[in-house]
Each structure stands twice: as structure tokens, then as C-alpha cells.
Amino acid sequence: MVDYDRRPHGPRGGRKRRYREEDDYDRRQRRRYEEPLFVKVRRQLLTIAESAARRAEDDAIHIARTVAENYGDDEIKAVFLDTAIELILEQPLKIPFIAATVLAANALNSEPVTDILKRAGESLQGYIDAGAWREVKLLLRFLGCLQGVFEGEGIFPVLEEIFARAVDLQTASSEDASNPLLGLELVKIILFILPYVMASPATGFEPQATALLEKTDIIASTPHALVDLVNPFSLPEHRLTATESIISLMQRQLQEESSRSWELACLPRPWKRISETLESQNETQVEVQDGEEAESPRALTFATKHAFPRVIIPNPVYNGARAIFPEIYLSVYTNQDIETVPPTSDIASSLLRDSLVDTINILDFNRIATAKYLIDVDCYFTPNTFVKRATPFDRLRELPADRPQWKPEDVAVDAVFSQLFQLPCPEHKFIYYHSVLTECCKIAPAAIAPSLGRAIRFLYRSLETIDLDLSHRFLDWFSHHLSNFGFTWKWSEWIEDLELPAIHPRMAFIAGALDKEIRLSFAQRIRGTLPDPYQELITEGKEKDIPDFKYMFDTTPYAKEGKEIMQLVRKKASDDEIQPFIQAIEEQAKSLGVDDPLLPSTDAFVTAICFVGSKSLSHVLSCIERNKERLLAIGPKSPQAQRQIITSVMNYWVDQPGIGINIIDKLLNYTILTPLSVVEWALVDSLEAGTVLAKPHIFEMISATVGKVTNRLRQIVAARTQSSLYEPQLSVLDETLKREKADMQALFRVIEDSIVSVAGGSNDELMERGDGSGTMPEDEIIRRWGQRWLRVFRRRAGVEESFIVEAMTKAIPVGTVAPSPVPDELIASERVPSNGDMDLTEMVQEN
């Protein structure tokens, strides 16, 4: 096997073993022996279909033969069953080849097949009970590929039963919001198994398939209300044809395919060659059947038949840990003059995407392996489905147009972006998808880099219409990606856009990307990567490690006191020593007629902290820590002064807003700031006729603040919905939940109320801009920012709301008392303090 682990071990890259260990001895010993057969079988199974140089079919026959002939060996038996199931669940691209191996084995010895069916059935039952529907899909797909070995109708009765559950969920009372989506998920499973059944050697199942497809149509083709919520393109006039959900798309594609006798061109049929090979080898043994067409794979179909594994599908079915949302098919390669990925009219678009997406999401524990399988995508589908790897885009024009010109790199990259841009959020952290793209680029730079380039251009062109959440994911990925590749990008191609107004989405993107690049590197370095016209975007202030302290200039009001306070903060003076100068500022301010004298004193104090702590994050943190009491006292005295803290921080770090945001984040943790103060500061105080909405770092700040609140609430929900919880803790937690939920709703309301006027164009300041007509070109841009912001935060509010509703269906009702004084429960109750302010993380982890 390839050694994926290129991380250096130890100080010398692991090459030099400084200590002789006992396994050195083992290794020398082992060399004398041949690799045990079971080790070889595992290795061969694991790497099946991986090499373009060898035929997967030959490997399948070889493995099948070894297993069939040595099945009496317990180690062979165990390794075959374990590895096959593990591969089905972890590497879905290989399912047709594992199935082909099993088919070949069945022609030689039916015992391994009996066992693997039993094992798959048991595993399947476990995942059905747990509500792990992706695993159910993969195991059923494997069984679907084996349709030919089953007695009677094989997989169809199970698919019918799953469909019946979906119908039950659809028609059940709509009070439980999660149920209709689970029903859709079940239909999706059926749709993504069916093609594999029809591409299997089994024949004569067209009527069953068509009948099933007619039934699923009602559910799959009905547009779901939530589809709009997850549409990557947000503005009404720019919604592409993509508003169709993946399920209705697949339904349409399958119907199309059924009318073309289930051609399913891209699905591999390794069993064909296996059947031929086995037949030619067994010519003398298998009698030629009269009247049969030579097309049907005799060696496989006349082998032993098995019963389909018995599985019980509970009623009603249950959904596991993964939240279900409708999915939309997104491609970053639409509207090209050459189709480099399958169009949505072709079922290959769905089939390729489905297998790749599962591979990506399952293998998050090894991004390098994921990248390798993505690069090798052409090995796992019918040969010639794709053009040769790394064929340049411009060369596609020269190829004959009578067959698809799909680039394997584009299909792979597209699948990763579909996950990075999954709404409301992907299965893993965004950075996982970044890292997969990084690895792809490392493995095959010449092939992947141009594909990424075209993806970037598509996304850049879509900046005005794409969902705002996604445009920020793009920004974050783009800057992070470049940081892994020497910050090289063809900036010259966007020079023309530098003429656009600063609030234009493209300018906002460019400014945001450069800012993020600088945050991962430093201004001078980034300056060096930019063509001349961009130079002015890297201002002098960005290159300053320590921004000026404004009180150093005597023209600044309260300069003298400001300097004194700074010196005291630097000397780690006590609060009592600082107080006189604070007071001096406040008295001066009062005499000048300032409404809230706390504002100038807070400004001086916080700016001094920022300046003294400007050397690094830990410096500012220890400064904050030392002056915590005074900072904590500001908020309760005056909400304006609390927002002044934010103003002071963000003004001090105006050229490096990333550092400012970070400090704000820490101040939230210290509860020196409240989430509400951050939102009000940005969207009420600094709204500036809505232009603030164009600033990427403001979105980042609000997004992070909202994230903090929703995370906390989710922790409370997790604590509240623990299974072994009784009174009095139940009521305590329930109160906490109610209180914090109301706070969260209030926060969302403030966001909504401040943006809605911008989005609708009724914001006073917005209306007073220019000639007051509200028809300046920039006014329209601002309104669009408002609409896009609104959409993002409405969705977040909706997602959290439905999360709570769904989670609470499993919660033990308030008032439930422990059944009997079990000692364990008493211990548990001691952990919960009566005020409800427990460390929630710890509680959840312990359970």
C-alpha cells in the first residue's frame, strides 16, 4: 500500500531511528517469510480497481478464486468478510467491484456468498435501526449489484417497504417538521440504488423498476418548501435552473433512462468480462443452454441462488445524528462553451456526484486518500466515460464531439465544491474541503490547477448573486488555498474591476481576499504578489505592526490623560491609579457638554489597552485580564459605552480588522461585551446607510457572534435532551433553555429589523443619499446587500429553530422523576448546580 503519511516523524523526518526498538528485530525476522495469504487477500481487495494499468475484473476473479479455494481457512474467511463490508461502507466507488468479486466467487463456491450476504444483512439492520441512512444506502447498493444471485424478486420487496415508510412519513401529521424530510431521504435512497440494480447482470426486472419509479414520482417531483432555503443563488432574478432538488432531478433522469432501456452508460459492468472469462475457463463443465442468447451471463446467472437477507424496517423509521436538508445540484462548471462535466440532463451527473460526495464525506479522516480517489475517479466508472486525465480545456475542442468530453478533474473538483457550498452547512468543517482541494493540487498540480482556475472564475463572476454565506466560504477558501501555494494568482485578469465602487461585491471580494491573505501571512509579502494597480489596496497602515496611539498626537482630545492611562496600563498599575485620569476625562467631557462622559473615558482606556497589547494576542489578552473589573463594569453602566469598547478596538485596528475581530471575540468570552452589543454596534450604530454590509469583516464578525450564541444554545439543548435526566435538573435546564432561546430570538430580531429597511430600500440614510431618489446605481447595490444578509440570517434563525424543535421531540418531559433512588442518579444530580449555570460542555461529554 502507498504510504499516505508524509508527515515527518520526529526531529529528523523519521528517517533516522535513534533508538533500536524491538520491532526492528521483528522486521528482519519477518522478511524470511512469504506474505500470509490472508494479508494478500486484504491488500488485493483494498486496492481493487485502483490501478488503471491492471484490469479490475482480473483482480476480482483472482481474489474470488483465492477466497473460494481457501474458504476453509478461518483467517481468509474473516479477512474477506470484514474487508468487503469495510470497503462498502468507506469507499463507495468500489462497490460495483466488490460486488463483481462476490459474483465471481458465487460461480466457484457459494459458501462465501452466503456468509457475506448474512454479514451485509446484519450490518444493514444495525444501520437501519440507528437511522444511519447513508450506510443503509451503500449496503443496499451492494446488495442491488448482486440482484442476480437472489431468489425471486431480490431487493425489490425491501425497496417497496422503504417506499411505504416514506409515504407514511409524508402523510403523517405535518407538526413534526423533520418527518417529511426523512421521507424524502428514503426516496432518495431508493432512487440511488435502482440504477445499480438495473446495471447488474440480473435481467427482467424492468417492470418492477418502472412501477417503483411511477410511485416515487409523487414524492420526488413535488417541490419542497425548504428547497428555496438552500438554493445557492439567492436573488430571485438570478435563480438558475438549479432550484430543482437532487431528488426530483434524479427522478427525472431515471425516468429518462427507463425509456432508453436503462442504458446507464457510466456505471461499470465488471461482471461482463468476469462472466466471459469464467465461461471460457469452464467451457467443458457448463452445458450450453439451448435457445439462450449468448448475451446473458450464463456462468453468473446459473450459479447458486440465495435468499435476500432478512431485514426488518421499523415503523416509523428513525433518523440518526445527521440532520437532513434538501439538497440542490450545484456545479461550478455550468455555462462553459464546452461541457466538461455531465449536464443535469444526463444521469451521470447524479451518479458520479453521489459516489464522489459520499467518498469525500466518509473519508474525512484521511484527506490524502480522499484526494487520491478523486483524482482516480476515471478508474471507477465505465472506461472512456471521461477524456484522458489532465487534457487541457482548449484541447477538448480538437476531440471528436460524438462522445462526452468530461474532464475527470472537473468532475472531482465540482464534487468538493458542492460540499463546501452545501447549505445550510456541510457535513464536516469547511477546512476539510479546503484540505482536500489542497491535496488534489499537490498530487496532480498540472491537472487540478487549471480546473480550480475555472471554478474560481465562475464563482467570481457569480459574486453578485450567490448566497452571501457561500460568497464568504469562497473568500475564506480562496485565501487559504493561495496560502498553500505561494499566494500565486493571476490578479491581472481582474484589474478592470478595480474601477468598480468599493461596495461592489467584486471589490468587496478583492479587498476581503487580500485582507485574509495578509492575516495568514504579512502585508509586505502579499504586496509582492500583486500587480501595480493593486498596490494601493495595501495601505501603509497594513504594513504597520503596531498602529499609532492616537493620544500621542496633541490634537487628539484628552491627549494628556490618554497618554497617562496608557503608561499606567503598561506599568500594570492598579485600577485605583488609573481612576483619577478616567475621572479627569469624564469631568472635561461634562464641561464640554458631552452627553455621555463615559464614552471618551472608555475610548481612552480601551485604546490604551489595545496599544499596550498590540505586540501579540497574548499581550492584549493579559492586558484585558488585568483590567477585567473595570471593563466588566462598563456594560452595565451604559450600553453606549459598551459599544464604545467595540468602536475603540475596531478603530485602533482599522487597517487590520482581523485582529480587531479577534479581540472582540475574546471580549465576548469575558462577557465584557454581549452578543447584542456587537450586533447593535455593526448594524445600528455603524450601518452607514447600509454600506457597512459590503464589508467582509463585518459579516465575519456578526456571523461569529451569532455562531457563539447558537453553539451555546445547542449545548444547552444537548444537556436538556440527555436520556437519564430527572427532576429537579430537568426544570433547571428547561428554564435555562427557555431564557437563552428567547435571547437568541431577540438577537435575530435585531438583525432582521436593522437590515430589512436596507433590503427594502426604506432605510432613512439610504434614502437621503445623493439626490434622495434612491435610484443611484449604488443604492441598488446596497439594497442587494441587504437582501442577501437578510436571507442568510433568516436561514440561520430557521435552522436553529427547527434544530431545537427536532431535538426536543426526544427530550424527557419536565416533571419526570427518577424511577427509584438509584445511587448513580444521585451522583449525577450533585453535578448540577441549582442556578443552572453549569459547565455544559463537561456535562454533555460525560454522558
Next chain:
Amino acid sequence: MSTPLHNTVERLDRPSAYYAGKNKKRKYSDDGPERQEDPFDHLKNATTLYVGNLSFYTTEEQIHELFAKCGEIKRLVMGLDRFNKTPCGFCFVEYYTHQDALDCLKYIGGTKLDERIIRTDLDPGFEEGRQYGRGKSGGQVRDEYREEYDPGRGGYGRAYADDQRRREEEEYGKGR
């Protein structure tokens, strides 16, 4: 729900061979009753990572910017030269959750920060004193004897550079 006993590809969220080796050595030299102890037990709920191969010039802010992509950072401790108290190319990053630390191993270890491939390793937790380099001249041990020139980590290894200088001086003397 049953998860597979073995993964079909290696997992990147395991402690490194360095950690295992370091502890194995201790285990065998002691030969005491704790012989049976699994060295990875200390890492079962670890939330801290050792981060290595940083440039001496990489700042806390840069580290924060990258590592926060795996979750909120609870604490960041820069590795310092024992004598100069200047960064010497490593740090400890502490998250709030074990899962965030594992994700960091999977998604950040082996990628670039400040244009250097960085190394991450699960760590049982920061203790006072561990922020200092253990090399003779105050930095990390690896920077004492390094024979390659690394501009991000103070040029040649310190001991190696001293050695080189001495040799050059001797040669120069001979020539005269």
C-alpha cells in the same frame, strides 16, 4: 451503531510515531507495574496540539487565523528560546474540545502556514516550562545540529554553524 473495526485507509487523527516511541521507551526502561499502561490513554480526551516546524517569524495572529478554522482556540502558547525569550519555531494550541483537536490533526497537520509545512501532534496538555526550547543554546534540539540552511529558523543549526565557523577559521589560519 457499529463502526468498522479497521479503516480501509490510515487515519490521520492518531498520535504520531514520535509520541508512541517516546512513551514506549519510558515504558520499557521503568519495567515497573505501569508496564501495561497504554501511552495513548493520556491522549483519549486531549484538546492540545503540539505544532512544529514553524518559522521563527510566524506570529500568534497567523497561527490563530489558521487554527481557528478547526474550532475556537482556548489558549495559544508560543514556544520560546529559553534564553532570549523569542519564538523558536513551535507552539501549543489548545481547543475547547477533543474533536476540534482531532480535526486539526486531520485537516491542518501537513499543510502550510507562512509557507512552511507544519507538523501537528496530539499532546497530553501544556505544562509550565514546556514552552521553552530544550536545545543547548536555548532553541529546539533540532535547530542545534541542522546541516541545511533554513532562513525561517535562524539559518544553519547553531552547534553546526559554530563548528563550521571554527573550522573555517582554522583553515584560514593554515593558509597564512
